[in-house]
Amino acid sequence: MFQESIRVAVCGDEFVGKSSLITSLIKETIFESQSNNVLPPITISRNDYNESFKEQSFAKTTKSEYSKDISEYIPNTTTIVDTDPSDHALLTQELKRADVIWLVYSDHYTYERISLHWMPIFRSLGLNLPIILCANKSDLSTKNLWKYQNNDEFIPLINEFKEIEAGVRCSAKNNYNVVEAFYLCQRAVTHPISPIFDAKEGNLKPGAIAALRRVFFLFDTDLDGYLNFVEFNELHKKCFGFMLEIEDFDEIIKYINLKLLDQNSSGISEDGFILLNKLYAESGRHETIWGILRANHYTNSLSLNDKFLSPHLDLNPNASVELSPTGYRFLVDLFIKFDKDNDGGLNEEELKNLFRPTPGIPKLWIETNFPSSILCNEEGYVTLQGWLAQWNLTTFLSYKTTLEYLAYLGFDESNSIKALKVTKPRKTRQKQGKIYRNSVNDRNIFNCFIIGAPKAGKSSLLDSFLHGTYSDMYSPTIQPRLVIKDIEIRGGKQCYLILEELGELEPAILENKKRLDECDVICYTYDSSDPESFQYLVDLRKKNLHLDEIPSVFVALKADLDKQQQRSDVQPENYTRDLFLNSPLHISSSWNSSLHELFIQLVDAAKNPSTSTPGLEIEKSVDEENLKHLFMAGGAIGVMALVSIWMLNSMRRR
Structure with missing residues (x-):
């Protein structure tokens, strides 16, 4: 993650x-001072990090041939703060x-300190900061003023204190390794080693291994357990920008192969990929590891970036979200990729692998009883349909989950927003004193609440919709139940219809404005063979007058x-006529043609609410009225003509 500014305490x-x-770093000149004057804070901008500065950088000697230039991660500003050990308050x-x-230390005494x-x-002080050790005045070591003359002096301290990330020998007098020490300070923030490598154990940390295994899995496109040359190059190009x-x-x-004793491998296995990254960490080239992780949107905490997981989507409250053609294509490709046995269904193992x-x-899938909510094949495997x-159900209910x-799952065309489309906001109108919803033309997913008395046949309706079959055995629905399936409507267009049985939560859901806003159409059902069934709907609608919208x-x-x-205050046909609605459609779960007609009517009502809003009389259009008047005028003229002919014939007979 790019950091705008860094503050270094010396x-x-x-x-x-x-x-x-500090002076040697800034002026690149030798500065020897016998006084203990503390320098004011010094800020180095990104532009100040010039070519000559980078030319001396430790990055030049440690940069892997597989990593990007470290300058890409240089912060906009780096502030270096000199400190006075005698001023404890300011130091803190x-x-x-x-x-x-x-x-910084410079001799045996200050080393022990x-x-x-x-x-x-x-x-x-409870600090959790990376620390870079600097053995200064290394030019004096040749005069044997103190015994540490190689980098082994850092090892005991690094092993004892996990905060210490690296050590470097420097000489301010000779301007030796000063830039390198400064670079290590920057790198400790921009490319921290502590989250990914355990120096004591000499191994990558579990979080880093899990992240790298995920990256490997995403780029193993043929799922053979190895990265071949093409797959590894795809990873390399994405992470480092070249082949x-x-x-x-x-x-x-x-x-x-030498390390894993696998002489027959022609690709990089998952364990080999982890081993390769361990090598980078051991050799101090953890920029390479971070290059891989950050290109795949990992943060310093080894979690995926929130903006990557949840990109912002401008959404009107009355609009809905659906999959775009790009999203459909990605999900179809994903299905085909993981259907390893090519049987047209994802079994439990294939789903787990996906x-x-x-x-x-x-x-959300578990809450909606997946895979019982969708069409599966005879073996119970998830079909492409x-x-x-x-995924359409998921996007409709919670587009953030889909994103x-x-x-x-690896959708990374710069932004997963491309996999979705936002429909036009649903507007309302008022006519005849009634509020009703406007027609929608760009939506492909519609949500229908199934309401009715117990034993009316709601569950059988859902089963027939999904599978074409149902069970005669009655089982009361406790929790809300959802099913979704694509259907072909008039004109040959495909759309998705969600049928939702509300169960025992029906009263609460019908009083919940947010849930009702998600509903496009209500299907009021009753058992035509049960004389007590319809009154349930009459009572429910009296109690919830807002359902008229x-x-x-x-x-x-059960029309069969x-x-x-x-036994109701009013018979169903009269009740619907008074609401200016079509008479109840008589269907049976065993009559497939009537079922399909019902589902089409539900979609039609959702797409054109004015034709099915209770209490809203459908006004005849101007053309219909003109046509009616034309027919009436034509009829009158015809009658007059017939009368005239009859009178003329009568006169001739005389």
């Missing part, structure tokens, strides 16, 4: 050369503001049984 005992190091203040500590004095101070030569790839293969780069099957229907999982279709279920006179 700490250490008196006379170790803190100010000299600066340490708490810092992003990284540049800890690192573990005995400075590290206890940092820990007592590898085949010779470089072969060298990597040789190294991994969701490997995610936290698991979405919680059902797979797309489930999140598209990101997890939602398009409605009345359905008489003997029809009974309803």
